[in-house]
Amino acid sequence: xxPVFAKGxxxxxxxxxxxxxxxxxxAGEPVDHVPVVCEGWAAIVExxxxxxxxxxxxxxxxxxxxxxxxFSTSLSHDVEAVTPVLYRNFDRAALRETLAKSPDLVERLxxxxxxxxxxxxxxxxxxxxxxxxQRVARLILQAMERMARNNQxxxxxxxxxxxxxxxxxxxxxxxxxxNQVLTSFRQDRLINIENxxxxxxxxxxxxxxxxx
Amino acid sequence: xxPVFAKGxxxxxxxxxxxxxxxxxxAGEPVDHVPVVCEGWAAIVExxxxxxxxxxxxxxxxxxxxxxxxFSTSLSHDVEAVTPVLYRNFDRAALRETLAKSPDLVERLxxxxxxxxxxxxxxxxxxxxxxxxQRVARLILQAMERMARNNQxxxxxxxxxxxxxxxxxxxxxxxxxxNQVLTSFRQDRLINIENxxxxxxxxxxxxxxxxx
DNA sequence: CGATTGTTTGATGAAAGTCAAGTACCGTGG
DNA sequence: CCACGGTACTTGACTTTCATCAAACAATCG
Numbered sequence: 343x344x345p346v347f348a349k350g351x352x353x354x355x356x357x358x359x360x361x362x363x364x365x366x367x368x369a370g371e372p373v374d375h376v377p378v379v380c381e382g383w384a385a386i387v388e389x390x391x392x393x394x395x396x397x398x399x400x401x402x403x404x405x406x407x408x409x410x411x412x413f414s415t416s417l418s419h420d421v422e423a424v425t426p427v428l429y430r431n432f433d434r435a436a437l438r439e440t441l442a443k444s445p446d447l448v449e450r451l452x453x454x455x456x457x458x459x460x461x462x463x464x465x466x467x468x469x470x471x472x473x474x475x476q477r478v479a480r481l482i483l484q485a486m487e488r489m490a491r492n493n494q495x496x497x498x499x500x501x502x503x504x505x506x507x508x509x510x511x512x513x514x515x516x517x518x519x520x521n522q523v524l525t526s527f528r529q530d531r532l533i534n535i536e537n538x539x540x541x542x543x544x545x546x547x548x549x550x551x552x553x554x
Numbered sequence: 555x556x557p558v559f560a561k562g563x564x565x566x567x568x569x570x571x572x573x574x575x576x577x578x579x580x581a582g583e584p585v586d587h588v589p590v591v592c593e594g595w596a597a598i599v600e601x602x603x604x605x606x607x608x609x610x611x612x613x614x615x616x617x618x619x620x621x622x623x624x625f626s627t628s629l630s631h632d633v634e635a636v637t638p639v640l641y642r643n644f645d646r647a648a649l650r651e652t653l654a655k656s657p658d659l660v661e662r663l664x665x666x667x668x669x670x671x672x673x674x675x676x677x678x679x680x681x682x683x684x685x686x687x688q689r690v691a692r693l694i695l696q697a698m699e700r701m702a703r704n705n706q707x708x709x710x711x712x713x714x715x716x717x718x719x720x721x722x723x724x725x726x727x728x729x730x731x732x733n734q735v736l737t738s739f740r741q742d743r744l745i746n747i748e749n750x751x752x753x754x755x756x757x758x759x760x761x762x763x764x765x766x
Numbered sequence: 767c768g769a770t771t772g773t774t775t776g777a778t779g780a781a782a783g784t785c786a787a788g789t790a791c792c793g794t795g796g
Numbered sequence: 797c798c799a800c801g802g803t804a805c806t807t808g809a810c811t812t813t814c815a816t817c818a819a820a821c822a823a824t825c826g
Contacts, residue, residue: 363803388679391766396682398675410671413664418672452625455667459622460630462674463610467600469681470608470726474782505804514682519782521806554603575771686814717772728815733774 355431366407366421366429373416375431377407382427383503387420387511397512399461400424400504402488409455412437425503469514477513478523479551482533486542502540567643578619578633578641585628587643589619594639595715599632599723609724611673612636612716614700621667624649637715681726689725690735691763694745698754714752 355375360366366384367373379401386398386408398419401407407421412434441447461484468477482502489500506524510517527533532548534541542548567587572578578596579585591613598610598620610631613619619633624646653659673696680689694714701712718736722729739745744760746753754760 388675390679390683394683396679398678410668413661414668419675449625456622456626459671459674462671462678463600463631466610466674466677466681467602467608469678470723471602471606507804511682516783517805518784518807522782525806719772729773730775730816731814734814737774 355433357428357430360423360427360429362423362425364423366423366427367417369418369420370416373411374434376411376434376437377429377431379403379405379407379427379429383424384427384429385422385424385508385512386417387422389420395511396514397508399458399465400485400508400512402485402492404492406454409451409458412441412451424505424508465512474513474515474519474523475526476552476554477515478509478520478527479532479548481509481513482540482542483548483552485540497541498543498545499539499541501538502535503538567645569640569642572635572639572641574635574637576635578635578639579629581630581632582628585623586646588623588646588649589641589643591615591617591619591639591641595636596639596641597634597636597720597724598629599634601632607723608726609720611670611677612697612720612724614697614704616704618666621663621670624653624663636717636720677724686725686727686731686735687738688764688766689727690721690732690739691744691760693721693725694752694754695760695764697752709753710755710757711751711753713750714747715750 357380366377369388381403383403384401384407386401387395388398389395406412407429408417411417415434441451464480464484468480472480485502485504486495486498486500489495494500504512506517506520509515509524510520513520524533524535528535530547532542532544532551534543569592578589581600593615595615596613596619598613599607600610601607618624619641620629623629627646653663676692676696680692684692697714697716698707698710698712701707706712716724718729718732721727721736722732725732736745736747740747742759743755744763745755
């Protein structure tokens, strides 16, 4: 679904940009359009009263921030820009009318909504039953897959703008510990990170780490 | 949505029962009807290659096993009966036709699907950033809320069939540790569990534990 | 009523957290 | 172009939370 709107917008309304580390939306505030991210990464974030935070997921370019915004007019979590974010806002009523006329588009909306749920379920499994190493390895592989789907992986190398705090808050770890894991990955020649670009040096060994 | 189908079924197909601890569905196997649980609790479960398991959620009576089965014809996780489960199977095509005619029902389907996603997000936050005590307390309060919605809570007391292993596998803990937490809850006169019935003795103190 | 399944308790250990201090990096303005 | 402030990364010493393992006991269920 999203590619359609990310590129040639039939019912586009207007674009907006948000700088890195700035909020895109605040939890609870009304969202009167349906946003699709065109450029940059965003994080869906929950802040807890004790100051900790949990990242519920990331949106990569070409995706809805969340498919539920087609139906719902507010979000229960904050959305923050990881990199500078450019997103397009679609008129909700117009979008829903378009959907009503196109069963094909509905299928695709349903599909991205199911995919969202599946990513959430995978994250639950990670947080509940996998150790830090596996969580980090899986995050990397998942990011690679999602980027590959948009043809943004060349030579096992792709843009990876997440800070170690993002990884930590997404995986229920601390930045200090994520650092240790990444350092050990580098020493083992599994990956390399330079200039916000991540290169997977040994894909099969990384996949092996992830199974089990 | 579900209450409609759990009670007076316009397009009911047939009922099935499954004994406690038995599988309801296997991951990947085709599901050619849309199941709604009428009696009993079920768990959605993922088994990992290392023998651990993670429970992704529970269905209480009157709910879809998962709303995504209205669209999708298979599940990516096992479903297991916690108690004996009685569920009704609806014809997917007929159900979708009914939906096409009733925007009201669609709204309700969307709502339960969003609720499912919200529960998943809450669980992510629990597993990522809350400690065992809070996780257990929140599970109890959530169960109470869901049962209350079906008028199954009397005097802060309700049917609670989960074994400690279920709680552990749902919250990313071990049964031994869940036992310690529950024991401490009982000693603190927060709750009582007897005969598969859970009574909340001090709701406000339990809520206090959960915030923060 | 025996067998399976679930609960309780304790001793021990490991994974990951906390805290702290130092270094590197980066964008902005003088 | 350099200095500066903020952000990000790295490392190490120490602590906490929870896991692991084991064994005994209790409850349930054919």
